[in-house]
Amino acid sequence: MLKTLTLTTTICLLSLSSMTMANTETAEQSTTPHICAIKGTPDSSQFKIMKRVKVAKGTYGSVEELYPRFAERTHQVGGNVVINYNASQRFGFWPWRIVRPVVWGTAVKWNTPVNCQQLGGIEI
The missing domain is CATH 1.20.5 (Single alpha-helices involved in coiled-coils or other helix-helix interfaces)
Incomplete structure (x- = not known):
């Protein structure tokens, strides 16, 4: 029993x-917060630059794994859109050339409501 x-x-x-x-x-x-990531630089009268944001993983992985942390960091610095967005696999510090995902861009505070598709960006 x-x-x-x-x-x-x-x-x-x-x-x-x-x-x-x-x-x-x-x-x-x-x-999970969402942001709009734009590859280029739009008209600067529409936003206020907050801070450059970079998120990386120490080992192998996908760029998509970093999106939640990247969006969170963008909101922490007061941004709701990222301009000059770039995401790629980069060689790490170590001499045996570990490739790791890195996402970076400039966090900005958009002055008007954001339509990500209209701006040519992607929703993260």
């Missing part, structure tokens, strides 16, 4: 733990 009770309790706790993790992942995805 004790073994059955322990097993049932363990299964219930594991189920509850996995449900909590799934809810946390869903909450994180829904609260």
Whole structure:
């Protein structure tokens, strides 16, 4: 009886733990800030430059993995749009040439509501 009770309790706790993790992942995805990333430099009368933003990963990976952190950093410095956006794989510091993803650009505060498609940007 004790073994059955322990097993049932363990299964219930594991189920509850996995449900909590799934809810946390869903909450994180829904609260991730979004930004508009523009490759070039639009008319400077439409925005105020805040700060240059760069996010990189130390090892192999995809550029898309960095998008949530890049958007978060942009919002931290007060921006809602990134101009001069660039994302690529770069060689790292170490001599054995580890390639890593890097995303950078200039965070700006747009003066009017932003229509990313109309500006020729991508939504991150």
